[in-house]
Amino acid sequence: MKKWFALLLVGVLILSGTAIAELDLSAKNKIAFMAPVTGGIAEVGRMGRNGAALAVKQFNEANGTSFALEVYDEKNDATEAVNIAALIQDDPSVLAVSPCASGTTMAVASIFQDAGLLCYSWAGSSADIPGVGDLVFSIAISQKYEGTKFADALVESMGGADKIAVLHVANDQAYQNANLVVKRYEELGGTKVYMEMFEAGTTDFSPMLAAIKETGATLLFVGGDYADVANCFIQSKALEMRTQLCSSGSSACQPFLNIIGSQANGSYVATTIPSFSKITLASMKNAGENMLTFASDFMDEYGESPDGYAAQAYDCVNIIMTAAMDKQSTDSADLAAYIASIEGYSGVSGFNMQYNNQKELTKEAILFEVQDGEFLQIYP
Amino acid sequence: MLLQQIVNGITIGSMYAMVAIGYSMVFSVLELVNFANGSMFMIGAYFAMFFLSVFAISGAKFASGGMILIALVLALLLSGLLGFLLERFSLRGLRRRGAPKLASLISSMGMSIAIDNAVLLLFGAASKPFPKLFDMGTIHIGKAVFQSVQIVVLAVAAVLVTALSLIIYRTKIGKAMRATAQNNEVSKLMGININMIVSVTFIVSGVLACISGILYGSYYLSLDTGIGSDFSIKVFASAILGGIGSLPGAVVGGLVIGVIETIIAGYISVGYRNTIAFAVLIVMLLFRPQGLFGQKQINRV
Numbered sequence: 072m073k074k075w076f077a078l079l080l081v082g083v084l085i086l087s088g089t090a091i092a093e094l095d096l097s098a099k100n101k102i103a104f105m106a107p108v109t110g111g112i113a114e115v116g117r118m119g120r121n122g123a124a125l126a127v128k129q130f131n132e133a134n135g136t137s138f139a140l141e142v143y144d145e146k147n148d149a150t151e152a153v154n155i156a157a158l159i160q161d162d163p164s165v166l167a168v169s170p171c172a173s174g175t176t177m178a179v180a181s182i183f184q185d186a187g188l189l190c191y192s193w194a195g196s197s198a199d200i201p202g203v204g205d206l207v208f209s210i211a212i213s214q215k216y217e218g219t220k221f222a223d224a225l226v227e228s229m230g231g232a233d234k235i236a237v238l239h240v241a242n243d244q245a246y247q248n249a250n251l252v253v254k255r256y257e258e259l260g261g262t263k264v265y266m267e268m269f270e271a272g273t274t275d276f277s278p279m280l281a282a283i284k285e286t287g288a289t290l291l292f293v294g295g296d297y298a299d300v301a302n303c304f305i306q307s308k309a310l311e312m313r314t315q316l317c318s319s320g321s322s323a324c325q326p327f328l329n330i331i332g333s334q335a336n337g338s339y340v341a342t343t344i345p346s347f348s349k350i351t352l353a354s355m356k357n358a359g360e361n362m363l364t365f366a367s368d369f370m371d372e373y374g375e376s377p378d379g380y381a382a383q384a385y386d387c388v389n390i391i392m393t394a395a396m397d398k399q400s401t402d403s404a405d406l407a408a409y410i411a412s413i414e415g416y417s418g419v420s421g422f423n424m425q426y427n428n429q430k431e432l433t434k435e436a437i438l439f440e441v442q443d444g445e446f447l448q449i450y451p
Numbered sequence: 452m453l454l455q456q457i458v459n460g461i462t463i464g465s466m467y468a469m470v471a472i473g474y475s476m477v478f479s480v481l482e483l484v485n486f487a488n489g490s491m492f493m494i495g496a497y498f499a500m501f502f503l504s505v506f507a508i509s510g511a512k513f514a515s516g517g518m519i520l521i522a523l524v525l526a527l528l529l530s531g532l533l534g535f536l537l538e539r540f541s542l543r544g545l546r547r548r549g550a551p552k553l554a555s556l557i558s559s560m561g562m563s564i565a566i567d568n569a570v571l572l573l574f575g576a577a578s579k580p581f582p583k584l585f586d587m588g589t590i591h592i593g594k595a596v597f598q599s600v601q602i603v604v605l606a607v608a609a610v611l612v613t614a615l616s617l618i619i620y621r622t623k624i625g626k627a628m629r630a631t632a633q634n635n636e637v638s639k640l641m642g643i644n645i646n647m648i649v650s651v652t653f654i655v656s657g658v659l660a661c662i663s664g665i666l667y668g669s670y671y672l673s674l675d676t677g678i679g680s681d682f683s684i685k686v687f688a689s690a691i692l693g694g695i696g697s698l699p700g701a702v703v704g705g706l707v708i709g710v711i712e713t714i715i716a717g718y719i720s721v722g723y724r725n726t727i728a729f730a731v732l733i734v735m736l737l738f739r740p741q742g743l744f745g746q747k748q749i750n751r752v
Binding site: 109110111112113114241267268269270272273274275277278279281282284285297298301302305306309310311326329330331332 | 452455456459463571575576577578579580589594596598667671672673675676677678681713714716717718720721722724725
């Protein structure tokens with residue numbers, strides 16, 4: 072029996088080996104990874120680049136393939152991204168392109184769609200991205216769904232809806248997200264008492280917070296970059312506000328905790344991406360083995376914990392390579408067909424990831440509570 | 452809420468005022484708007500954060516008051532030195548060759564970009580925590596809450612403005628500064644070392660920017676490389692409002708801009724917060740270009 076089993080195993084290995092050998096990557100093996108590795112959000116680009124590089128390294132080692140990652144610094148600037156796109160679309164060795172945030176992705180997506188090249192954004196959550204064309208996708212949850220899921224998680228965790236105040240950074244994503252949070256919160260019986268937007272990089276939140284304090288809000292939801300959120304939370308503590316603080320997912324990272332320190336205790340972070348410290352992962356009932364391995368491999372490779380951007384880039388690049396292997400093709404239409412059919416994907420950047428018939432990614436919401444410098448999962 | 456907003460506005464305004472004084476001093480002496488001043492403010496705060504982390508803080512705890520003082524003094528010295536170097540290597544050559552004022556202005560912009568990028572390279576793009584230097588509790592008046600750091604900011608601003616006024620109006624070097632501001636050539640004929648006066652002005656401007664940066668870090672407890680550019684426009688508007696070249700004008704301008712923007716952000720919309728600085732700038736330039744405290748210049752034909 073053992074002999075037969077061994078023979079069967081060898082047969083499977085030979086067949087799978089043959090399949091690997093069939094995929095010819097000699098002419099087309101490059102994943103063009105666009106990331107802001109310099110400029111104001113270089114930290115995002117650095118993390119994303121590291122996540123993507125780790126994915127390529129591990130995939131090649133495991134499968135004997137020769138995928139290559141080429142990083143293009145788009146500086147989070149749409150003009151720069153368009154210039155880079157012009158270079159990439161003429162490069163025949165490019166298998167797929169992975170742009171970063173919504174702004175730069177929207178700037179280049181139609182260029183790659185017209186060039187017949189798969190465009191798979193690793194951080195863009197704009198609801199407009201999937202609509203650009205059949206070759207355009209994002210690994211980030213669509214803005215159309217995130218806010219609603221956050222409101223559900225908050226109301227359930229806080230035992231009901233009451234008075235909500237919302238501050239959000241002045242961009243499309245945060246605006247849409249904040250409005251969805253408020254809409255759902257009101258549907259669940261709550262009342263919006265204050266809503267205001269602020270510019271990215273705002274340090275002084277005291278005028279808004281003093282106004283919010285007057286409203287008697289029981290929940291303050293802040294959508295923005297972790298540094299802005301940290302400033303806002305620190306100042307709310309200085310004003311001795313008793314409101315429950317909650318921020319959107321970009322705060323689920325170590326730099327946020329470094330800035331805010333113990334003042335973050337008790338605050339919530341609503342996200343769809345896990346956090347990767349050992350304690351956080353231990354608090355996550357549904358954390359898979361792949362998440363633990365990713366966190367540990369990333370630490371070994373770079374000497375630090377990954378963040379959500381690293382996780383998204385890791386998943387994004389892995390899916391592109393898996394698509395090529397699965398379809399035994401480097402054709403963008405085949406890769407796009409594979410991505411569109413993803414259901415219940417067990418990635419490291421979220422739970423139960425799937426694409427709907429609009430090519431929009433959905434996944435589960437997670438609510439963390441900050442306690443003693445760690446994010447502890449309290450929902451689901 | 453109004454009292455809370457006013458005190459918050461005065462706190463921010465005091466920080467604007469300190470940097471605006473530096474702007475005004477440089478403008479008085481060289482008739483130059485030093486666009487690197489915002490970057491000096493930012494790098495001053497980073498110097499303080501760096502020295503505090505090296506000398507004064509072990510983990511999350513402070514070593515001793517003396518070590519904090521040493522760290523802050525080092526930051527001030529380095530900022531003063533940077534102010535000196537900025538003038539010595541990016542402006543003096545242009546002045547010696549009789550280059551137009553526009554060339555100096557562009558040079559100061561270039562220095563601003565160089566400083567911002569140097570900080571990005573040295574400290575990275577991520578926001579950094581700034582240690583809490585002043586934690587002596589809070590004061591409650593009605594529903595309003597005032598932090599001890601706000602009182603420190605106001606006190607430091609008041610002491611600095613008084614000290615600078617005394618230096619400029621009561622000391623020999625102050626007299627030389629005022630003479631240089633009035634007429635560069637005649638001052639030179641009177642034996643004043645113009646280069647030395649300009650250097651001192653830039654050193655003082657750098658130190659003031661650093662003090663403001665330290666207070667900013669202590670108040671907001673975080674720093675990022677963008678704070679200089681954000682601050683620049685408000686400080687420039689403050690100097691224009693008060694009358695560029697006028698020391699009391701810079702103080703009043705800073706306080707007025709700080710209070711107005713806070714009240715507008717609290718009662719109308721945060722969206723108008725930065726607009727107000729530009730609005731003040733445009734209105735003043737249209738109706739009173741010399742500012743509230745500036746003197747009207749008459750150009751003789």
